[in-house]
Amino acid sequence: MQVGLLGKTNVGKSTFFSAATETLVQIGNYPFTTIEPNVGIAYVHTDCACKFFGIPHKNSLCLQGTRLIPVKLVDIAGLIPGAHEGKGLGNQFLDDSRQAEVLIHVVDISGSTDIQGQPVPIGTHDPLEDIEFVENEFDHWFKQILEREWSKLIKEIEQKTTKLVDGIAKRFSGLGIKDYEISAVLQNLDLLSKKTSDWNALDLDNFVKALRKKTKPMLIAANKADLCKDLAILYKIKERSVACSAEAELLLKKATKAGLITYMPGDSRFVINENVKITDEQQKALDVVKTILEKLKSTGIQNILNTVVFDILKQIVVYPVEDETKLSNKNGEILPDAKLLPVSSTTKDLASSIHKDLEKGFLYAIDVKTKQRIGSDYTLKNGDVIKIVSSLSRG
Ligand SMILES: Nc1nc2c(ncn2[C@@H]2O[C@H](COP(=O)(O)OP(=O)(O)O)[C@@H](O)[C@H]2O)c(=O)[nH]1
Ligand SMILES: [Mg+2]
Known part of the structure; x- marks a missing residue:
């Protein structure tokens, strides 16, 4: 299973990737330990079965009854307007997106990064624009795949050498899309019985949009939530979203690794370990993080990982x-x-x-x-x- 991470420049995508893949456990020899630089391992959390049986066991992926399960996280680079036309790192972008079963779209919810990724004063950019732009980019990509072959597909169907679902499935097989997913979308939109040659532009648009939503579901990681005065903006997001602070999570993981604190990702608090020396600077940083945790309840990162795997991918x-x-x-x-x-x-x-x-x-x-x-x-x-x-x- 592959989880894709995307977002424009400066929203905190690299910070999110580091925070999510920074390990608190000794990594064993998983099939994907040595992989490309943009691929990392993140962990989803669940109650370990050892709790049910009440038996102690030594497993580096069971932390006091919380079981850590590895998933592949892919940092999808090159998201700029026109990526579907091959602009920027277009091809790389599409290749990485192809394999992702679910996407985490990191946005700067504080509105302090403009559409090009330049820093601007907090609240002066509307993050909803970023969400729309990314969805449009994906819809365009899907549409291109179908439009390229549309007249050929119509012919094949007329000559009865293929059926609608199979013909479309063949075009989307490179994206790992299954025929039953296509069937379901066609059925939902009442397009199964409509002659392909009678489809209008709106039918095509609706179809690719619905197919994209179904096969590349997206969760919005509303990052830099720590900078927001209030989080009311979250209610304006139509898509599923979770407020987060990647920077706070990264700091907490590093402090945990350094032995300064005890912290379980997803928790609403951490404790400073006894008998450790903490510099003034470290104390200050931890104080800031404490305020963030009080505001957001958790850094949001673990919640996001769990949500995509358990709620969206239904694992x-x-x-x-x-x-x-x-x-x-x-x-x-x-x-x-x-x-x-x-x-x-x-x-x-x-x-x-x-x-x-x-x-x-x-x-x-x-x-x-x-x-x-x-x-x-x-x-x-x-x-x-x-x-x-x-x-x-x-x-
Ligand atoms: N306040 C705040 N700043 C963040 C957060 N996450 C990242 N940043 C900052 O945003 C800037 C861009 O982060 P980076 O991860 O390099 O962004 P990328 O270009 O999307 O990969 C850096 O200065 C980060 O420290 C966050 O959750 N809160
Ligand atoms: Mg980056």
């Missing part, structure tokens, strides 16, 4: 184990993995996400919490701990 967390009595893998590590799966995934989907052989030789599974035997089409629930019994051992 659940499932813990596969090999030994259902010890809740461990072969090496005796307790609750070694926490897997993100789309809501309504089945036991079979879990098996396939672990290893193809596990799926191929699937016999049955055990819901470890209830000790019930479950089949391959059982719908998994968030927090499930599952043992899969397969006739084929893991490769």
